[in-house]
Amino acid sequence: MTTDNIYAYALSKTLTKVSSPTTVGLYSSCQDRLDVILGQMEVYTNRESLRIEQKCHKRQKPRATKHSFTGLLALIGRLLFYTPVWTTENQNHHNVRFIYVNFSAWHFAGSDLLWAGIAIRLFHAMRMNFGKLHLALYHIAQYDEEDEIKEKVVKDGPNNWITKKVCCCPLWLFILTILVVPVLLLIVLIVWDLPKAEVKPEEQETEAISGMAKNLIFTQDWKIKRGMDNDRISSQLGFMNEVRKEIWFLTQFIKFMEVFERRRIRIMLKITNLDRCSPKKIVAVLEAMNILLSDQESPVLSILAVNPNVLLEKVKFAESCFCKEDRAHALLNRIVTLAFTVPSMCENLKRSLFHSLTNSSGVCEDSLLRRGTHRRKTSSIDLSVVEIEQSKESNPLININTETLDVKEDELEKMVQRILSNGEKKLNKYMLDDAISMKRMINSVRVTLIIMKFLKTEFPDPEHTAAWVVLANQWPCRFSWILQCVEDKKQRAAIDQRNMSADNSKTLWEVFSESREELYLMRAQIEDLLEQDRDPEVFEAMLKDDEFEFTLKNLEIFQVTMVNLDQSIRRELALIRGTSRLKDSCWMRTIAPLPITTLMKMTTDDICKEMKRMKLEGKYIETVKEHHLNGSALVFGDVDDLKTLLGMTFGEWATFKLHFLSFVSPHRPQYENMPPFSSRNPLSKFFHHAPHNYSSTPSLC
Numbered sequence: 001m002t003t004d005n006i007y008a009y010a011l012s013k014t015l016t017k018v019s020s021p022t023t024v025g026l027y028s029s030c031q032d033r034l035d036v037i038l039g040q041m042e043v044y045t046n047r048e049s050l051r052i053e054q055k056c057h058k059r060q061k062p063r064a065t066k067h068s069f070t071g072l073l074a075l076i077g078r079l080l081f082y083t084p085v086w087t088t089e090n091q092n093h094h095n096v097r098f099i100y101v102n103f104s105a106w107h108f109a110g111s112d113l114l115w116a117g118i119a120i121r122l123f124h125a126m127r128m129n130f131g132k133l134h135l136a137l138y139h140i141a142q143y144d145e146e147d148e149i150k151e152k153v154v155k156d157g158p159n160n161w162i163t164k165k166v167c168c169c170p171l172w173l174f175i176l177t178i179l180v181v182p183v184l185l186l187i188v189l190i191v192w193d194l195p196k197a198e199v200k201p202e203e204q205e206t207e208a209i210s211g212m213a214k215n216l217i218f219t220q221d222w223k224i225k226r227g228m229d230n231d232r233i234s235s236q237l238g239f240m241n242e243v244r245k246e247i248w249f250l251t252q253f254i255k256f257m258e259v260f261e262r263r264r265i266r267i268m269l270k271i272t273n274l275d276r277c278s279p280k281k282i283v284a285v286l287e288a289m290n291i292l293l294s295d296q297e298s299p300v301l302s303i304l305a306v307n308p309n310v311l312l313e314k315v316k317f318a319e320s321c322f323c324k325e326d327r328a329h330a331l332l333n334r335i336v337t338l339a340f341t342v343p344s345m346c347e348n349l350k351r352s353l354f355h356s357l358t359n360s361s362g363v364c365e366d367s368l369l370r371r372g373t374h375r376r377k378t379s380s381i382d383l384s385v386v387e388i389e390q391s392k393e394s395n396p397l398i399n400i401n402t403e404t405l406d407v408k409e410d411e412l413e414k415m416v417q418r419i420l421s422n423g424e425k426k427l428n429k430y431m432l433d434d435a436i437s438m439k440r441m442i443n444s445v446r447v448t449l450i451i452m453k454f455l456k457t458e459f460p461d462p463e464h465t466a467a468w469v470v471l472a473n474q475w476p477c478r479f480s481w482i483l484q485c486v487e488d489k490k491q492r493a494a495i496d497q498r499n500m501s502a503d504n505s506k507t508l509w510e511v512f513s514e515s516r517e518e519l520y521l522m523r524a525q526i527e528d529l530l531e532q533d534r535d536p537e538v539f540e541a542m543l544k545d546d547e548f549e550f551t552l553k554n555l556e557i558f559q560v561t562m563v564n565l566d567q568s569i570r571r572e573l574a575l576i577r578g579t580s581r582l583k584d585s586c587w588m589r590t591i592a593p594l595p596i597t598t599l600m601k602m603t604t605d606d607i608c609k610e611m612k613r614m615k616l617e618g619k620y621i622e623t624v625k626e627h628h629l630n631g632s633a634l635v636f637g638d639v640d641d642l643k644t645l646l647g648m649t650f651g652e653w654a655t656f657k658l659h660f661l662s663f664v665s666p667h668r669p670q671y672e673n674m675p676p677f678s679s680r681n682p683l684s685k686f687f688h689h690a691p692h693n694y695s696s697t698p699s700l701c
Contacts, residue, residue: 003343003349004033004036004037006455007340008038008044009040009044009450009454010450010454011026011037011041011340011447012040012041012044012045012048013048014447015268015301016045017446018337020266020300021298021299021300021302022302022443023289023338024301024302024303024304024336024337024339025304025306025308025332025339026304026305026340026342027339027342027567027568028305028307028341029307029308029309030342031307034272034342037305038270038272038305041268041303042100045268049095049097049098062093062095062261062263063260063262065261075134077172079137079141079256080137080141080171080172081164081175082162083142083161083162084160085161086152086153086155087155087157087159087160089160090258090262091154093262095264096264097261097263097264097265098268099125099265099266099267100268101125101269101270102272103118103269103270103271103272105273105274105285106272106276107273109281114277114281114284114285115281115284115285115287118289119243119246122247122269122300123250125267126250126253130253130257138253138256139249142256143249143252160259240288247298251299254299264299266299267300268303269300270303271303272305272306274304275311279316280318282311282314283315283318283331286315286331308567308568309568311328312329313328315331316328329531329532329566330531333532337439337440338439338444338447338564339440339444339473340563341562341563341565341567343562343563343567344567412453415449415462416445416449418463419462419466420442420445420466422466423445423466423467423470426467426548427467430541430542431470432474440473440564441466441473444472444473444563445465445466448562448563449465451563452465452561457557458557459549459554459557460554461549464548464549464554468548472564473564474534475534475536475539476529476532476565477526477529477530477533477569477573478512478533479565480529480569480570481515481519482508482511482515483555484577485511485512485514485515486552486555488577489503503552504553504556505552506551506552507551508543508550508551508552509543511552515597518577518595518597521597522576526573526576529572532569593658593659594660598631599660600631600635601631602630603630603631604624604628604630606630607629607631607634607660610660614655614659616648616655616656620646620647623646627645634661
């Protein structure tokens with residue numbers, strides 16, 4: 001199997017530990033990979049749940065999910081005659097059970113209230129897993145809307161249930177008395193042969209029976225659909241409140257069943273195909289997730305499986321984005337508590353996929369990617385062995401048994417707790433003070449460690465893992481910029497056939513310092529990306545902190561398991577920076593445009609070396625030396641005066657201008673359509689007009 005199984009296992013392992021509600025952002029541009037990971041997550045979460053139950057104490061053994069006849073009677077008895085007691089023990093069960101709900105937004109895209117489809121799918125799943133009768137009985141005998149505003153009291157003690165009472169008498173005894181007394185009276189009447197009274201037909205059913213029938217017929221999703229069909233109701237703010245009440249009813253029912261089954265119950269809501277919908281409906285679903293599924297007691301674990309590039313671009317054009325907090329990245333950051341970006345395919349998997357596409361005629365193109373799905377449906381296949389496909393330079397196949405990892409569960413937990421404990425002390429001044437960011441960091445550290453354990457890779461000091469996670473979580477744009485600069489330098493070294501092994505000890509701060517001017521010039525084009533970053537001064541202070549060892553060597557280790565960084569940011573930076581031009585060695589070695597930041601730092605000798613490399617005539621080089629033309633002179637000097645001074649032919653001047661003066665070309669191949677500096681900068685007017693006013697400003701010479 002591919003490394004996608006590793007990502008599915010790491011996510012599954014983490015979701016059994018996190019508290020609800022939690023929203024996972026599962027990001028990939030390939031829908032087939034998302035489908036495979038989501039499918040495998042069901043397999044691994046079920047297996048993890050079974051493993052936890054097998055290790056628990058006999059007294060804490062949970063009830064079976066499929067009730068026997070006696071179990072059914074016990075549940076009905078608890079629903080009718082008992083009330084659960086919230087204790088410290090039953091609120092912190094170690095056992096867990098998952099209920100899977102698939103919500104394909106594309107199926108509900110025709111509705112004006114797309115977000116209401118989430119509630120409908122949730123109630124449909126509850127009826128399928130628990131049955132209509134149980135929901136109806138709970139609504140009659142247990143549910144009380146006023147409980148929502150009452151303070152929940154958690155007690156200490158062994159008793160999980162208390163009997164309902166009527167006039168200090170247990171309800172079950174009261175009902176039993178009502179049933180037994182008429183029977184005894186009937187026997188007495190039959191024995192003594194008293195005259196029979198005329199029996200009149202009943203005109204109406206009892207209130208309890210009618211109430212039960214009503215709740216069996218008119219279910220929660222029926223109420224929601226009725227509200228959607230009513231234009232007057234659905235257009236009011238009260239409709240979402242009604243849906244919220246039904247969601248709260250579902251939450252309370254789940255908590256009741258948790259006490260009865262002696263396990264945690266988590267609803268894994270898988271939201272797919274949201275990126276196919278219109279911007280307005282996408283924002284509505286995201287806001288519904290934030291409002292309806294973020295109650296403190298909600299048992300929902302939402303997995304938002306989307307293509308981040310498409311989703312973010314559509315949200316940018318939504319009509320409701322009025323402020324910075326409503327923009328695409330900020331909106332997701334408010335909702336997502338665990339971001340997981342599926343890394344790119346390994347070379348072997350891409351080679352195998354390409355081979356299957358070219359040599360397997362008549363076979364579905366995504367057969368290789370969906371192989372995991374087909375295996376999942378075949379009971380004879382043992383999924384306990386995960387084969388990790390790596391490059392030929394290393395071991396061709398590494399067989400890792402998940403049961404071996406389970407044996408070392410305690411060791412893994414100790415490592416997570418040690419890293420988080422040390423991170424709390426060392427990273428306290430760098431972390432944000434909001435709960436969502438802290439949850440995102442804790443969950444990301446756990447996922448990263450599990451993947452590292454599978455891939456048998458780790459930092460020289462594993463406790464530095466949290467620092468790298470914080471760096472990627474809180475400054476995604478600046479960190480992505482560093483990654484892009486490192487990649488570009490590798491490409492340039494490959495083109496020039498240079499060895500970069502000596503640069504492994506170079507720090508990320510050195511890389512950022514060399515390219516920060518270029519990032520500053522791009523700021524107008526990446527404003528929405530920079531808004532994701534926190535305090536820039538804190539970022540620089542963290543990069544300079546020698547305790548965390550932010551080096552290129554450790555960056556190579558972290559990139560293998562870097563799933564908490566949105567790769568769409570890096571791709572956008574690469575597009576703006578023009579990375580594609582670096583792949584053409586001939587272009588790079590002759591007339592590729594120089595970045596303006598590089599040109600400004602060049603001395604006269606550097607200019608002469610570049611001209612010599614471009615094979616320009618020596619007389620032009622002598623002219624440059626004679627007039628002391630350095631990079632600043634080329635940037636701020638008048639182009640026409642420079643052309644006259646050099647006296648080049650038209651072809652030579654075109655080559656020279658494209659290489660050194662591309663920033664003043666009408667076509668602007670470097671940072672195309674870059675707007676001028678902000679008018680708030682007092683030097684902006686000078687920088688914008690200096691090249692045209694050079695001849696009239698002698699003091700600049």
